[in-house]
Amino acid sequence: MTTPTPGQRFRDAVANAKPLQIVGTINAYMALMAEQSGHQALYLSGAGVANASFGLPDLGMTSMNDVVTDASRITAATDLPLLVDIDTGWGGAFNIARTIREFERAGVAAVHMEDQVAQKRCGHRPNKAVVSIEEMCDRIKAAVDARRDDNFVIMARTDAVAVEGLESGIERAQAYLDAGADMIFAEALTELDHYRQFRAQVSAPILANMTEFGKTELFGKEELFEAGADMVLYPLSAFRAANAAALKVYETLKLDGHQRSQLDNMQTRTDLYKFLGYHDYEQKLDQLFADSKA
Ligand SMILES: C[C@](O)(C(=O)O)[C@H](CC(=O)O)C(=O)O
Numbered sequence: 363m364t365t366p367t368p369g370q371r372f373r374d375a376v377a378n379a380k381p382l383q384i385v386g387t388i389n390a391y392m393a394l395m396a397e398q399s400g401h402q403a404l405y406l407s408g409a410g411v412a413n414a415s416f417g418l419p420d421l422g423m424t425s426m427n428d429v430v431t432d433a434s435r436i437t438a439a440t441d442l443p444l445l446v447d448i449d450t451g452w453g454g455a456f457n458i459a460r461t462i463r464e465f466e467r468a469g470v471a472a473v474h475m476e477d478q479v480a481q482k483r484c485g486h487r488p489n490k491a492v493v494s495i496e497e498m499c500d501r502i503k504a505a506v507d508a509r510r511d512d513n514f515v516i517m518a519r520t521d522a523v524a525v526e527g528l529e530s531g532i533e534r535a536q537a538y539l540d541a542g543a544d545m546i547f548a549e550a551l552t553e554l555d556h557y558r559q560f561r562a563q564v565s566a567p568i569l570a571n572m573t574e575f576g577k578t579e580l581f582g583k584e585e586l587f588e589a590g591a592d593m594v595l596y597p598l599s600a601f602r603a604a605n606a607a608a609l610k611v612y613e614t615l616k617l618d619g620h621q622r623s624q625l626d627n628m629q630t631r632t633d634l635y636k637f638l639g640y641h642d643y644e645q646k647l648d649q650l651f652a653d654s655k656a
């Protein structure tokens with residue numbers, strides 16, 4: 363039996379979980395924690411790479427190489443299928459083809475590419491602009507044509523609902539599927555019923571983005587599944603929580619001159635090591651060099 367490719371594993375996870383929760387992991391260590399908490403699929407956020415790795419806003423300032431580097435660190439640390447945010451694909455047809463090959467080579471399972479203009483914005487901010495349906499379909503064709511594994515997932519994200527309305531978003535989703543996309547990311551919907559309408563008119567798996575402090579209410583996974591979402595994304599939830607905890611530590615150190623009040627909010631050394639399998643590594647080292655010590 364051949365081992366399933368990352369893309370196949372992502373497709374299987376979507377088919378088996380009802381719905382599949384896809385959790386954001388800003389780095390390899392977070393991926394280990396998510397995996398060992400029982401999650402079945404991981405996400406690398408474009409905003410996350412910009413914010414966490416570069417201290418930049420999510421405004422299309424990071425490059426393909428920046429994101430593929432962070433993605434490959436995660437795929438090296440875990441076997442879970444990884445969905446990666448490739449923004450607008452970083453250029454024209456040949457750039458997009460290169461993007462797909464690089465992410466496939468990095469062991470990524472799925473990518474989502476959006477229909478915003480190259481000067482993109484966060485999906486939940488005002489003043490977004492989208493390219494024409496035709497231009498987005500060309501992006502998708504270039505991506506699909508470039509993949510080596512037919513199971514590598516090309517997910518089309520439409521930002522059009524916030525710009526042109528629900529009907530346009532659904533029409534675009536249909537066109538993107540006709541152009542070869544495998545799944546649809548319906549961005550920044552404001553009503554649960556909008557997922558129902560996507561579901562009724564779009565015959566492919568649909569992703570709902572439960573990013574916090576955005577345009578979409580934080581619906582539960584059951585109600586989203588009932589409304590027709592096959593995947594639920596939590597792109598930056600753990601990152602936001604970790605940031606708030608870290609800020610508290612910096613402020614406390616400055617104010618109190620010690621961190622004792624913050625210990626309860628910290629992961630212990632024991633827990634840190636647990637997710638790393640630290641002791642297994644240590645034992646291996648002891649075994650390897652037992653002879654030289656004797
Ligand atoms: C999903 C997203 O594209 C991301 O980069 O994580 C963002 C999330 C966010 O900014 O909250 C988006 O929805 O545009």
Ligand SMILES: [Mg+2]
Pocket residue numbers: 407408409420447449
């Ligand atoms: Mg993004």
